[in-house]
Amino acid sequence: MDKKKIIEEIKKHKKQPNLKFRLKKRAEEFTDRLFYTLFDAETNVKSNLNLLENDFEELAELACWDECTSCAEFWGIYVTKLPEILEKLNLDAHATLSNDPASNTIEEVYLSYPGFYAIAIYRLSHELYKMNFPLVPRLMNEHAHKITGIDINPGATIGDSFHIDHGTGVVIGETAIIKNNVNIYQGVTLGGLYVAKDLKNIKRHPTIENNVTIYANATILGGETVIGENSIIGGNVWLTKSVPPNSIVSHTPEIKIKTVVNE
Structure with a gap:
């Protein structure tokens, strides 16, 4: 086996210089931190928003390959949307509580319902999709898809009080x-x-x-x-x-x- 030749052949066929799988991992971490920031009672909102801004800057560096576009500037717009997104998600959670006879408490919906989690990540990614932020919205929804078996494209348009039961x-x-x-x-x-x-x-x-x-x-x-x-x-x-x-x-x-x- 000519190890040097194999290495050269592999390098020759690696034709995507922007394909960095670190982006996928960072997008998943960003998604989880967003979810905890909005819902977890023990998570400090102020400190987490600072961490999220840092996460976003790294995502912008990894995902925005057009040198003429400064994607990091999108954070200032996106963060202002979070209260409205949370308001909509609270309506979604109450829709599940109202429609599913198996749901006992609102906490159960937030903690254990795959439908709610998939809707939450959709709403969080949809705002980035509307800004034409590249790739990250799709990675966020694929993260939710992997966990829940529910596949919602971030480009879909979904109104208030949406309920997905079971969801797979x-x-x-x-x-x-x-x-x-x-x-x-x-x-x-x-x-x-x-x-x-x-x-x-x-x-x-x-x-x-x-x-x-x-x-x-x-x-x-x-x-x-x-x-x-x-x-x-x-x-x-x-x-x-x-x-x-x-x-x-x-x-x-x-x-x-x-x-x-x-x-």
Whole structure:
């Protein structure tokens, strides 16, 4: 084995000078510190904000490869958004407490509900996404995805009092719009009709109006698909067309009774 030759070959094929996996680790640490700053009663907000600013400066250095852009300046804007984000997240937590009969206390929601955690990281990353801060919002949501099994693209637009019950397998695409007081269950997909790179700047995921409930494993696809307000979408439903307000959409399985013949 020619070790020197192997090293040279590996170096030759490492063609991404900006690909530093330290960025992924730092983004995860930043995400955890944000969460504790907003919710943990024993975390000092003032000192943690200073630490977060330092974290952010490092993220900006690692993620912003355009020398003409100073991403570190985004922190001053982002930090002013945190009280509003926290206010929205408190509404989300209370939506879970109100809608899930298995939830006993609000503390239980904050500490143990994967749906709430995924929504929290989505809201925290969404503001950075709107600022065009590169890569970090996606890394934040992938951190939540890894922990919860819930995949919310930071580009999605989600209104107040959002509740995800159980949550495993939920997928919400980049251009999805979810309005207020929406409840969804595990395995729900809000996706595109098909995948093509030229759809990058086109709305390709559905719109969910106010007060909609979507039950487990329902799939709703397409940028022109709108689920009207006050509707209920049953489990395992597959939709590629709009549904008017106040609808109930169900999937009715065919049931056959097997007859056992006694010989």
